[in-house]
Structures are given as structure tokens and as C-alpha cells.
Amino acid sequence: MAQVTLRNICKSFGDIETIHNVDLDIEKGDLCVFVGPSGCGKSTILRLIAGLEEITSGDLNMGGVRVNELPPAERSISMVFQSYALYPHMDVFRNMAFGLKIAKRPTSEINEKVNWASNILGLNSYLDAKPKSLSGGQRQRVAIGRAIVRNPDLFLFDEPLSNLDAALRVQTRMEIAQLHRKLGATMVYVTHDQVEAMTLATRMVVLRAGRVEQVGKPMDLFRRPCNKFVAGFIGSPKMNFLKVTLMRANEKEAMVRDEDGTLHHVSVEATKLSLGEKLTLGVRPERLDLVDSATDNTIKGCILMVERLGDQTLIHVKTSSSTDHCIARIPAESKVELGDTVYLKVKSHHYHLFDKDEQACHRLLPDET
Numbered sequence: 481m482a483q484v485t486l487r488n489i490c491k492s493f494g495d496i497e498t499i500h501n502v503d504l505d506i507e508k509g510d511l512c513v514f515v516g517p518s519g520c521g522k523s524t525i526l527r528l529i530a531g532l533e534e535i536t537s538g539d540l541n542m543g544g545v546r547v548n549e550l551p552p553a554e555r556s557i558s559m560v561f562q563s564y565a566l567y568p569h570m571d572v573f574r575n576m577a578f579g580l581k582i583a584k585r586p587t588s589e590i591n592e593k594v595n596w597a598s599n600i601l602g603l604n605s606y607l608d609a610k611p612k613s614l615s616g617g618q619r620q621r622v623a624i625g626r627a628i629v630r631n632p633d634l635f636l637f638d639e640p641l642s643n644l645d646a647a648l649r650v651q652t653r654m655e656i657a658q659l660h661r662k663l664g665a666t667m668v669y670v671t672h673d674q675v676e677a678m679t680l681a682t683r684m685v686v687l688r689a690g691r692v693e694q695v696g697k698p699m700d701l702f703r704r705p706c707n708k709f710v711a712g713f714i715g716s717p718k719m720n721f722l723k724v725t726l727m728r729a730n731e732k733e734a735m736v737r738d739e740d741g742t743l744h745h746v747s748v749e750a751t752k753l754s755l756g757e758k759l760t761l762g763v764r765p766e767r768l769d770l771v772d773s774a775t776d777n778t779i780k781g782c783i784l785m786v787e788r789l790g791d792q793t794l795i796h797v798k799t800s801s802s803t804d805h806c807i808a809r810i811p812a813e814s815k816v817e818l819g820d821t822v823y824l825k826v827k828s829h830h831y832h833l834f835d836k837d838e839q840a841c842h843r844l845l846p847d848e849t
């Protein structure tokens with residue numbers, strides 16, 4: 481049985497419904513990450529699970545029991561916010577001990593648990609310090625410590641790394657992943673950063689405008705996005721999209737033509753498509769290889785920008801078919817200059833194809849990809 485289940489959950493603020501029929505199972509031990517653009521409803525769903533917002537309709541179950549009306553304090557959850565929410569006048573020890581004190585736990589248990597948490601989080605040397613003397617990363621660790629001492633059934637994280645600088649974000653992200661493994665805890669984690677989502681999640685939930693678009697393991701969503709939205713949201717730089725027309729189709733391949741007249745052979749099950757249908761071809765920047773001349777499966781374009789990143793180079797290429805310009809990730813030693821005409825080749829099984837409703841055609845991938 482899943483630890484947390486959402487069934488047909490809707491949430492309205494006044495007359496406006498912002499969360500629409502969300503169904504989701506969060507299994508024990510999952511690190512379930514909600515990801516999606518600003519305003520898609522990530523925090524609202526987290527707050528519904530926490531009991532900080534009232535559910536308009538649907539059922540929220542925890543451990544098999546319906547908890548829609550259960551107050552937050554009775555849900556066995558701990559929440560960690562972006563803003564840390566530490567008490568400025570209390571030292572680190574008292575901040576971490578606060579919840580247990582309120583719960584009137586014996587002093588020996590409080591000492592034991594706070595020491596255990598501060599060991600795990602590397603806070604032993606700071607137990608007497610006040611929050612204002614700590615760095616952002618240390619403060620967030622105290623907030624996490626305060627959450628773990630309570631040993632809840634479920635941890636909820638709302639963009640906990642947003643206030644940290646880039647280096648600290650990576651470090652704290654690793655610490656959260658390690659903590660998740662050490663504790664075997666069930667966690668729900670909200671972020672708008674798809675890299676954070678990919679690296680942390682055991683299960684990723686992609687949301688758009690209050691609806692779940694796709695749920696799955698990060699690499700499954702990366703390899704087999706169910707639609708153009710998920711394909712464009714996961715991956716950095718994002719997937720390139722080209723406007724194409726279907727010329728031929730069978731159960732193993734779609735042959736499409738781009739706006740330059742180049743043919744692309746795409747390894748997908750394409751029997752449901754109609755000849756002449758306008759489609760979108762997707763290809764990730766790392767799947768484009770520089771070649772000398774145009775053949776089938778190449779994209780022709782003119783270099784608009786060259787970004788040399790050290791170990792690799794990104795080229796931004798203007799093409800006739802791409803909805804935006806195309807980005808290709810190429811080896812650092814490639815000799816390319818602004819204004820060059822380039823040909824970028826794609827293997828048939830590296831393409832994605834989306835129908836006129838932006839739904840993905842089933843990809844036929846070889847085992848190694």
C-alpha cells in the first residue's frame with residue numbers, strides 16, 4: 481500500500497480551481513519530487529498534503545487512512561521551507577529541540593535526538609550558535625535537523641535550496657540525498673529546478689497548470705517523455721523542436737520532411753499518424769553531431785552564438801524548421817565560428833516525435849540507449 485495517496489484531488493481558491501483531479505501514489509521510502517513551471521501548483525499540493533490548505537474535493541490518504549480533515553499537527557509530517565523559519569533568539573540546539581520540547585518529550589530523549597541529528601548533519605560545532613551567525617547552508621541544515629528529530633512518517637520540502645548560492649545548492653542537495661538514503665524516509669520535495677529534480681528524485685512528478693503531466697523515474701521521463709511539454713521541461717539545455725510533415729509511416733518508422741525539404745527517419749511506432757499531418761520532431765542538444773554535408777537526418781543552420789564551456793561547446797543555430805533556434809552540444813575542440821553554416825546529424829532512434837496534439841509517439845529504442 482502506498483504511504484500517501486491522492487485521489488481526484490481538486491483545490492479552488494474562491495471560484496478559481498487551481499488543482500485539477502490530481503491522482504498520485506507516494507510509496508514508502510520515495511523521494512518524490514514535484515517539478516514544473518512557476519504557478520503550476522507544486523506548493524499548493526504540498527500544502528494540501530501538509531494540511532495547511534483545505535482540500536476542495538477528493539481524498540487524501542496516509543497509511544491507508546483518509547486524513548482530509550486531520551489537523552497538520554496530527555499528520556506525522558515535518559516540513560522544511562525555503563525561508564528556514566528558525567527562531568532567531570534560540571541557539572542551534574534549542575531550535576532543533578523546539579518541536580520535541582513542545583511535544584513534552586523527556587530531556588534525555590531530546591538530547592539524544594538532537595545530538596544524533598547534529599552528528600548526521602555536521603552541526604556539532606554550532607550547537608551554541610545563533611542562526612544569524614550561520615551561513616545560509618548551515619541554517620538550512622538546522623531547519624532539516626529540526627525536521628528529522630521528530631522522526632515523522634513524511635518529510636515535506638518546499639524549495640529548500642532556493643536561497644542558497646549555486647555551490648551550496650549542489651552540496652546541500654547531495655546532503656539531502658544522503659539523508660534520504662540514511663533514514664530511508666519518505667519525502668516529498670518541491671522545486672522548479674529540473675536539474676535538482678532529476679538528481680534527487682526516486683520518483684518525479686511533472687506538473688503543468690494544476691495537472692499531473694507525467695510521473696516516473698527521472699531517466700524514464702527523460703528518455704520517454706509522454707508529451708512535448710515534459711520533453712521540453714526536462715533536460716538542460718532543453719530539447720530542440722522542429723516543425724515537420726509526415727511523409728510515410730509504419731509500425732517501425734516515421735519519415736518526416738522538415739521545412740528545408742530534408743527527410744528524417746524516426747524510429748517510432750507511427751501507425752496512428754496520418755500522412756500530411758503536421759508534427760513536431762524533437763532532438764536533444766547532445767544528440768546532434770557536426771557533419772560536413774546535408775544528407776537525410778541532418779539539420780542545416782547558421783551559427784548565431786557559440787558558448788565555449790571548457791569541456792564542451794554549445795552552438796545556437798538558426799534553422800528554417802525549428803520553432804526557436806536549435807542548440808547543439810558539441811566537443812570543445814570543434815572548430816566553429818559565428819556565422820558558419822553547419823549540418824547537424826541525428827541517429828534515427830535519438831529522435832522524439834510528437835503528434836498534432838503534442839503527444840509523444842512510442843519510441844523504439846535500442847537496448848543501450
Ligand SMILES: Nc1ncnc2c1ncn2[C@@H]1O[C@H](COP(=O)(O)OP(=O)(O)OP(=O)(O)O)[C@@H](O)[C@H]1O
Nearest residue numbers: 493498516517518519520521522523524525671672
Ligand atoms: N492562497 C491563495 N489564494 C489564491 N490563489 C492562490 C493561493 N495560493 C496559490 N494560489 C494560486 O494557485 C496557483 C498555484 O500556485 P503555487 O504556489 O502552488 O504554484 P507553484 O508551482 O508552487 O509556483 P512557484 O514555483 O512560483 O512557487 C497559482 O495560480 C497561484 O496564484
